[in-house]
Amino acid sequence: MRIAVLVSGNGSNLQALIDAQHDKQLSGQIVGVLSNKADAYALRRAEDANIATAVISHQNFPNRESFDVAMHQQLLAWQVDLVILAGFMRILTPNFVSQWQGKMLNIHPSLLPFYKGMNTHQRVLNTGDRLHGCTVHFVTAELDAGQSIAQSVIQVSLQDTAESLAQRVHQLEHFIYPQVAQWLCNGQLTWENGQAYFNQKLLEKPIQFAQF
Ligand code: GRF
Numbered sequence: 001m002r003i004a005v006l007v008s009g010n011g012s013n014l015q016a017l018i019d020a021q022h023d024k025q026l027s028g029q030i031v032g033v034l035s036n037k038a039d040a041y042a043l044r045r046a047e048d049a050n051i052a053t054a055v056i057s058h059q060n061f062p063n064r065e066s067f068d069v070a071m072h073q074q075l076l077a078w079q080v081d082l083v084i085l086a087g088f089m090r091i092l093t094p095n096f097v098s099q100w101q102g103k104m105l106n107i108h109p110s111l112l113p114f115y116k117g118m119n120t121h122q123r124v125l126n127t128g129d130r131l132h133g134c135t136v137h138f139v140t141a142e143l144d145a146g147q148s149i150a151q152s153v154i155q156v157s158l159q160d161t162a163e164s165l166a167q168r169v170h171q172l173e174h175f176i177y178p179q180v181a182q183w184l185c186n187g188q189l190t191w192e193n194g195q196a197y198f199n200q201k202l203l204e205k206p207i208q209f210a211q212f
Pocket of ligand 1: 009011107170173
């Protein structure tokens with residue numbers, strides 16, 4: 001599997017994927033890292049790992065459609081099989097998403113379907129939830145609404161702040177994201193007719209990783 005990772009920022013999840021590939025926990029090959037921001041630290045991580053990079057700034061395009069077409073062309077040039085969104089902060093157009101159906105993953109810092117969108121950690125604290133975590137899901141046109149594949153849960157403590165939650169959830173992310181990517185690479189996870197299958201069985205609810 002030839003993998004492209006789309007980033008906008010720090011890229012700690014990208015690093016986890018690079019490390020997993022290096023440690024042979026990920027059998028796919030990350031062939032390119034695409035950022036919409038030239039100053040994303042994730043690009044440095046890719047360069048340090050000798051991975052091709054591309055910067056396609058959304059600001060250079062008149063609309064989302066033309067930006068997505070440019071991204072799509074880059075992915076085709078890299079001959080990508082699997083697209084992994086790792087802190088990529090742009091909303092994708094339905095046309096782009098439909099071309100990567102069942103081949104594009106995202107990780108979101110909440111227990112979806114709760115807390116789609118931004119500022120998830122603060123919103124969890126505001127509500128007083130006792131459980132929080134992250135979700136890996138297939139990407140569909142609706143934001144953070146594609147079928148969830150795997151989740152990992154933490155207990156929120158009274159001492160937690162948005163920062164501490166972000167840190168704790170990141171740790172979970174770095175564990176589950178390479179694992180789910182590997183399931184797609186080795187064929188344990190598949191997508192047929194708009195449905196996820198795990199070990200050839202319909203995936204009815206997200207796979208739960210052990211609590212930290
Ligand atoms: C992660 O929290 C991820 O869940 C969200 O964006 C953040 C990216 O962090 N989609 P990083 O750039 O991988 O460190």
